[in-house]
Ligand SMILES: Nc1ncnc2c1ncn2[C@@H]1O[C@H](COP(=O)(O)OP(=O)(O)O)[C@@H](O)[C@H]1O
């Protein structure tokens with residue numbers, strides 16, 4: 508039976524690079540895939556998945572209104588899919604995570620989701636919370652803090668590099684706005 512995988516990490520750990528590599532593995536064997544990313548995250552252009560390492564490709568866009576099950580089922584009927592890969596999976600809604608689970612269970616398509624576990628305050632995103640609850644396999648993609656420990660937290664910084672403690676959960680940005688840190692150094696920066 509097909510499985511639902513959640514690959515989670517802090518920012519800048521190589522999630523998009525790993526996704527694009529997995530996609531390539533399927534496609535070089537002649538297997539069809541369908542890629543998705545969040546419409547809200549337009550850092551690399553609309554409908555693109557891009558890694559800081561330089562790899563990039565086109566992707567379908569999801570926002571809360573998109574029925575991912577219906578869209579994938581339509582595509583699967585036209586061209587049987589071997590895998591669905593979803594970047595920025597923290598931005599999925601609860602309903603979409605259940606739709607993705609149904610892709611595995613009802614259509615037997617493996618789904619690989621890549622996303623952040625927690626936001627800049629250390630709180631779960633909606634998509635991540637439900638993926639942590641529903642995925643068959645959870646895998647952490649690891650990266651390091653300046654001190655050499657595993658960087659599990661995402662510090663949000665302002666234009667002067669100072670820690671931001673409050674604000675909306677969603678603020679699109681890259682290395683200019685977020686720094687991946689170990690929990691100890693995150694706590695130091697957040698003053699607690
Ligand atoms: N030129 C490069 N060569 C090798 N690794 C790189 C290069 N540029 C960036 N990286 C690494 O790529 C990772 C970021 O990859 P990316 O797929 O953008 O991460 P994520 O999707 O998790 O934010 C970082 O670990 C960074 O050190």
Ligand SMILES: Cc1cn([C@H]2C[C@H](O)[C@@H](COP(=O)(O)O)O2)c(=O)[nH]c1=O
Nearest residue numbers: 518519548626627661676677678679680
């Ligand atoms: C921590 C945090 C992140 N985001 C946004 C910032 C980026 O646009 C994406 C994550 O990018 P990645 O490099 O592909 O991991 O998420 C946010 O909106 N709120 C946050 O708290």
Ligand SMILES: [Zn+2]
Nearest residue numbers: 652654689692
């Ligand atoms: Zn540290």
